[in-house]
Amino acid sequence: MSRGFEQASLLATPLLTIFVGSRVVMYEEVESTNDRAIHLGGDGTVIIADRQTAGRGRHGRTWDSKPGLGLWFSIAFESPVDGLAFAAPLAVRDAVKPHCECTVKWPNDVLIGGRKFCGILVESRNARTALGIGINVRHSPEDFPPELREKATSVEAVAGHEVDRGVLLRDVLTELDHRIMVLRQGGIEAVRREWVDSCAIVGRRVRCGAKVGVVKDVSLEGGLVLETESGVQHLLLGEVVELDGA
Ligand code: BTN
Numbered sequence: 001m002s003r004g005f006e007q008a009s010l011l012a013t014p015l016l017t018i019f020v021g022s023r024v025v026m027y028e029e030v031e032s033t034n035d036r037a038i039h040l041g042g043d044g045t046v047i048i049a050d051r052q053t054a055g056r057g058r059h060g061r062t063w064d065s066k067p068g069l070g071l072w073f074s075i076a077f078e079s080p081v082d083g084l085a086f087a088a089p090l091a092v093r094d095a096v097k098p099h100c101e102c103t104v105k106w107p108n109d110v111l112i113g114g115r116k117f118c119g120i121l122v123e124s125r126n127a128r129t130a131l132g133i134g135i136n137v138r139h140s141p142e143d144f145p146p147e148l149r150e151k152a153t154s155v156e157a158v159a160g161h162e163v164d165r166g167v168l169l170r171d172v173l174t175e176l177d178h179r180i181m182v183l184r185q186g187g188i189e190a191v192r193r194e195w196v197d198s199c200a201i202v203g204r205r206v207r208c209g210a211k212v213g214v215v216k217d218v219s220l221e222g223g224l225v226l227e228t229e230s231g232v233q234h235l236l237l238g239e240v241v242e243l244d245g246a
Contacts, residue, residue, distance in 0.1 A: 013166070013167060013170050015170060015173060015174065016174065017044075017173060017174055017177035018177055018181055019043065019044045019177055019180050019181065019184070020044050020046060020075055020173045020174075020176050020177040020180060021044060021046050021173055021177070022042065022043060022044035022045060023042055023044070023045045023046070024045075024046045024048070025040065025045065025046070025047050025048070026048045026049070026050075027047070027048070027049040027050070028049070028050050028051065028067075029049060029050065029051045029052075029053060029067075030047070030049040030051075030052060030053070031052065031053050031054040032052055032054050032055055032056050032132070033047040033048065033049050033052060033055075033072055033073055033074035033130075033132060034056065034074045034121060034123050034130040034132040035054075035130075036049075036074065037074035037075065037076040037128075037130035037131075037132070038076065038123070038125050038126065038128045038129075038130050040076060041076050041078060041128050042076055042078070043076065043077060043078045043079075044075065044076070044077075045075070045076040046073060046074070046075050046076075046173065047073060047074045047075075047076070048071070048072070048073040048169065049065070049072050049073070050067045050068065050072075051065060051066065051067035051072075052065035052072050053065075055072060055134065056121060056132075057119055057121060057134075058107070058119070058121060058237065059237065063119060063121075063134050064144065064145060064148070065134065066143065068138065069136065069137060069138045069139050069143055069154070070134060070135055070136050070137050070138070070139070070154075070165075071133070071134070071135040071137055071165050071168065071169050071172070072133075072134050073132070073133055073169065074130045074131060074132040074133070075130070075131045075173075075176070076128060076129070076130055077128065077129040077130075077131065078127075078128060079127075079129075080124060080129050081129070081180060081183050081184060082183065082188050082220065082221075083183045083188040083191050083192060083220070084122050084129075084131050084180075084183070085107065085108045085120065085122055085222045086108075086188075086191045086192050086194075086195035086222065087176065087179035087180060087182075087183055087191050088108065088120045088122075088131055088133055088176060089104040089108050089109070089110050089118070089120060089195065090104065090175070090179060090191070090194060090195055090198065091172055091175035091176040091178075091179055092110045092118050092120075092133065092135060092172055092175075093110055093198065094175045095168060095171035095172040095174075095175050096110075096112075096135075096155055096168070099155050099158075099159035099161075099163055100112055100155065100158045100159045102117070102118075103198065103199075103200075104195060104198050104199050105199065105201075105240070106199060106201055106218065106224055106240050107222055107224075107236075107237065107238075108120040108122075108222070112153055112155070112158045113153065113158060115150075115151055115152055115153035116151060116152050116153070117135065117136045117152065117153050117154055117155060117158075118133065118134065118135045118136070119133075119134045120132065120133050120134075121134075133172065135155070135168070135172070136152060136153065136154035136155070137154055137155050137156060137163055137165050137168060138154060138155075138156045138162075138163070138165070139152070139153075139154035139156070139157060140154075140157060141157070155168070179191055188220060189220070192218070192220060195218070196217070196218050199218070201215050201218070201224075201240070202215050202216065202217060202218070203215065204242050204243075204244060205242070205243045205244045206224075206226070206240045206241060206242050206243060207240070207241045207243055208224065208226065208235050208238040208239065208240050208241075209235075209238045209239075211226060211228055211233055211235065211238075212228060212229075212243070213226040213227050213228035213229070213233065214226070214227045215227075216232065219234065221236070222236070223235060223236045224236075224238075224240070
């Protein structure tokens with residue numbers, strides 16, 4: 001059952017940001033907050049929905065977005081900002097830190113104890129960009145579809161205490177604002193470096209789809225630079241499996 005969206009706590013705690021949250025629009029239900037962000041636009045506009053009826057993940061997958069359980073939101077950009085896919089997972093990681101430790105994983109997932117609780121989807125259309133973030137906050141295992149129960153988790157499931165979604169949202173937006181300001185001031189290399197260091201993927205032997213190799217680097221575009229038997233390959237999408245232990 002939905003415990004309702006804690007709008008009061010979000011609105012009661014002011015957003016002390018420069019760019020993110022220039023406007024905040026909340027919905028009970030939308031198809032996808034990314035679509036709504038691209039439709040509405042406005043630099044820094046935040047679109048939040050308690051439920052998405054057509055939440056999207058990468059590779060055209062569905063993103064399970066039940067009401068009362070998670071944070072499903074997007075930020076609109078009127079011009080592209082390089083490095084969002086590095087900045088967003090770091091912002092989520094730091095905002096979640098008071099509750100539990102988490103790690104970032106290529107291309108832009110955030111995991112707790114090896115299980116995914118946050119996915120990020122950057123999409124551009126009609127000269128606008130939407131940075132979409134989905135965070136599982138209050139899910140119990142049975143709230144996930146059976147096929148995800150071994151792979152997914154939520155902040156509350158790991159933290160073992162209640163987490164106010166409004167406060168967590170504010171903290172993510174604040175962290176994100178800080179990193180977007182760094183990106184807009186030309187600091188993409190610093191953000192990329194922080195992401196690469198946190199991800200600890202460089203030097204690992206991995207499988208990504210049919211390709212096996214050692215990760216040499218992650219490019220500014222977020223691509224995996226993989227040294228395979230047939231030479232160096234640049235991969236932009238895929239699911240990475242580490243082959244030499246964590
Ligand atoms: C992934 O890991 O595959 C990315 C998932 C991204 C989900 C978020 S929820 C808010 C925003 N709206 C969407 O339709 N998708 C993103």
